[in-house]
Amino acid sequence: MITKRQKLVLEAVILDYVQTCEPVGSRTVARKYMPQVSSATIRNEMSDLEELGYLSQPHVSAGRVPSDNAYRLYVDHLIREGLIDTTPREDTQRALSSRMHQTEDVVQAMAQALCDWTHYTTVIMTPRQRDLRVSTLQLIPLRPGAALLVIVTDSGIIRDAVVNVAEDLDADKLYAISRVLADKLGGKSLGEVQGILHSFSQFVEGDPKVLHGIADLARQIQKQSSNDTLIICGSENILYHPEYADVQKARRFLKVLEDEDKLIRLMRHSSSEGLGAFIGSEIGIADLEGCSIVTAAYQAGKGSRGTVSIIGPTRMNYQQVLQSLSSTADMLSRMLRRTT
Amino acid sequence: MITKRQKLVLEAVILDYVQTCEPVGSRTVARKYMPQVSSATIRNEMSDLEELGYLSQPHVSAGRVPSDNAYRLYVDHLIREGLIDTTPREDTQRALSSRMHQTEDVVQAMAQALCDWTHYTTVIMTPRQRDLRVSTLQLIPLRPGAALLVIVTDSGIIRDAVVNVAEDLDADKLYAISRVLADKLGGKSLGEVQGILHSFSQFVEGDPKVLHGIADLARQIQKQSSNDTLIICGSENILYHPEYADVQKARRFLKVLEDEDKLIRLMRHSSSEGLGAFIGSEIGIADLEGCSIVTAAYQAGKGSRGTVSIIGPTRMNYQQVLQSLSSTADMLSRMLRRTT
DNA sequence: GTTAGCACTCTTTCGAGGCGAGTGCTAAAC
DNA sequence: GTTTAGCACTCGCCTCGAAAGAGTGCTAAC
Known part of the structure; x- marks a missing residue:
């Protein structure tokens, strides 16, 4: 002891x-x-x-x-003793109050505020899209044979995809189809939507081109919903820290940030709720030697969890970072619940 | 001589x-x-x-x-003597052929290909949105009092904005309004749309809340259409070049790239068509000392011009860069004309 | 248990000297 | 008149060694 x-x-x-x-x-x-x-x-x-x-x-x-152990002890101490004040910073609030309606813009603005303030790199993972629930959807004619599918989800995140449809569908017909689809799919998660659409194409009788369109649509949704989205902000901030005076090292750092899949896997592993941290070698990525990642989870709609995190040198101001992350996650949770 | x-x-x-x-x-x-x-x-x-x-x-x-003059001479020589081969690279074509429908995805992919290949930083400016013409538009119910306005333009670029609408408008009513609006506004440029919407709100009789919605919509379009969009890609590539072994210098470089307004002004000044270059001090930004910017213009729809450019050290492979830019601009022009 | 003192270790800094790359000039060759 | 060989000179870079400085560990005294 x-x-x-x-x-x-x-x-x-x-x-x-x-x-x-x-x-x-x-x-x-x-x-x-x-x-x-x-x-x-x-x-x-x-x-x-x-x-x-x-x-x-x-x-x-x-x-x-x-050592890494020392930081671990220190961070655990900070978190356990409740030394983290979640009062949001003024400029974060200002960013929010500038009446942005669209969820992704808000998230972007928060990421920006976070990395301006901390001088580290911010990574926000928006929740797995398969868990989002369809609020409404609409097909918009683009050109003969193609339409834009817009899906509005319960957390306010909007997805669109171009889908192939029968050549002879005009705006009115597309609208009618949209209404039927919206009716069938409203409230379902994007993951469920795929299955439902597939059963559609087996049981519904009708123009094979429409069916083809529906299958196409299912595939697009599949593609869209299977990957989480990362918002990365301030990656160049790493250059402010003397540990990265070596350009080689900075380059390796930036390289890792480009590999979104690896980051997503990492974020998913982070503590299932509240605050968490990977310190130094705990990250398990050689090229991120000497770095720490601090994460905070937020809730978006029911059951779907996103994370907001900060990556910086192990020698990091954990107090400040934990505080900022905690208040940001808090605001995000509140915001995304609001639109449900 | x-x-x-x-x-x-x-x-x-x-x-x-x-x-x-x-x-x-x-x-x-x-x-x-x-x-x-x-x-x-x-x-x-x-x-x-x-x-x-x-x-x-x-x-x-x-x-x-x-010296800068030497590069100038060399570049002018390359351009004038028609030493630029516009045959697109294989992987750029591959990026395109992977059947992406949505314009912005394609542009993003091209930027990525360009900076992977050249190892410099790519900046693509999409055309001023006020010059884009409305192809169709649609209002999608989000929640009571708010709707998502989706505008599809002639060059395939899609814009959406959340607008406030009367509380009692359901999907069908919104659709009916959309049809009327699409009818009135189709073919008009985003710049004109604002004016038309304003005259609407003066002459049309109806629910004041709808009118409020229309004014709101006009304002949103104004906001959306007044700024050009920049796609910046591969800014960390600068670290590959020995000129930027000094971290301070790299930081200043990255800082400039964050100031989008400045970049947009610069891009607008570039030669009105075809290939152009700012070499070294010609750029006129102190923090970009030792850099060159090579640009190529492309056409998107009629009258609206975008630029694709590469920023790197003055000591740059101009032959390769000019070639890549030229072929990329060519493909962009063809692509964006196609969807008109 | 705490503290002053001191020897010891190791990095950092600085300057001198040698090396090497490349130039400018001169004089000779073509 | 142009081209070339030869040579002295300059200047950045590297290496080496000495000196300085920071910080420790140990010992002995409080």
Whole structure:
């Protein structure tokens, strides 16, 4: 077990290291954080903390650097002790109040606010679309043989896809079909919609071209609903941090952000609700060595969960990040419930 | 006037410098590009070229580096002599053939292909939306008092906006209104639509709430149509180039790309048709020092012009870039004409 | 248990010296 | 008159070594 004073020393090291990105020496801790004891005492404590695996020395005559374990302890402490204040920041609220109606614009704006404020990279995953429920849908004529299918879901997310339809369908006929479809499909999740559409094409009698159109539509929905959407914002922020003074490293970081599938898999693994964090090697991606990912889950409609997360160097201001994420997730949940 | 052989030397310096990013010495030019003459001869030519302002030396015992003027000469030469082959690359065609119907997806895919292939940053400006013509439109009920307006334009670009409508309008009523509106507005440009809608709200008698909805709609269209859209792709590619080994510089570069307004103004100034280039200081943005922007214009529908451009270090493979841009613009023009 | 003192280690910084690349100039050759 | 060989000169870059500085661990005293 770790003593009270060791905790204090550890916290001091973390705070100072987060600020300066330089190994922290015993004298610094004593002077800036714990003036009541001498540097020699701190030195002893630090030596013990190193043995416990919470600190390490880049080299023998340098100060100490917190380990992944140290950050873990610190973050768990922050979360458990409820030191996170979810009051949203002013500018996030301003972004929201500028009366944007369309969900995805709002999410985009929040991502932007988040990464402006934290100077890290923001990734928001919108919920798996198969879990979204159809609120209404409509077919709009584009050109002979093609129509635009617009699906409005319960959380306000709008999806559109171009589908092939029979050549002879005009606007009125498409509208009639839309009404029937909307009637049958309203309230169903996008996942269910596929199955229903397939059974349609087996049982309904009618123009084979229309049936072809319906199958096409099912396929499009399948395609649309099977992937979650990621909104990535401020990836260039990584260049602000001295850990990434090496361009090679920055490039590898940005490369990972391009691989959306990998990120999505990662986000899905994050703690099922509330706040969570992957610290350093916990991420399990070699190219993200030295990074942490902090995530917060939000609810969109019933049962479908999205995450909002921040990726930055392990040496990260966890307090600030947890706070921002927490309030953002909170607002997102409230917003997306509102439109249900 | 510049002699034939000076041109050859200049071209050799440019080609070698573009490849290596190192000052080019006389011996290198003689050995690799002009084995028929000696390095001393090249040395004399280079000295003259420096006097003419086409070459410069980073320091006295280094090789020569081409100046902005040199690139200008070279690019003008390439364009004027018709050395640009517009045959599209295979993978660009593949991206297109993967049957994407929606214009914006196609444009996105082309941007991606372009920056994968060139390793520079691609910026595509879609045409000013006020010039787009309405093909059809439809109002879709979202919730009481709000509807989604979907406008399909002649070039296949789809715009949607949430508008406030009277509370008592159900799907059928909205559809009826849509038909009337589509009838009145079809073929008009988005710019004209605003005016027409305003005159509506003065002359049509009816439910004031509907009128309010129409005014709201006009405002939304105004907002949507007044800004051009930029698609930026591969901004992190800049990190691949040794000029940007300095993180500070890379950051400034990425910062400029975030300022869309500035970019749009720049794109608008580019040569009104065909190929054009801003080389180095011609750009006129301090933070883009050492960069060039090459642009190609494309037509989308009648009268509305978009540009596709590539931003990279001044030391850029202009031949390749001009070629890729030219063929991409060509394909875009053809594609967007098709859907008219 | 805490602290002062001190020897020790290791990085960082700075300057000197040598190396190499490339030039400009001169004089000779074509 | 143009081209070429030869040579002295310049200047950036690399390496090496010494000095400085930061921080530790240990010991002995409080």
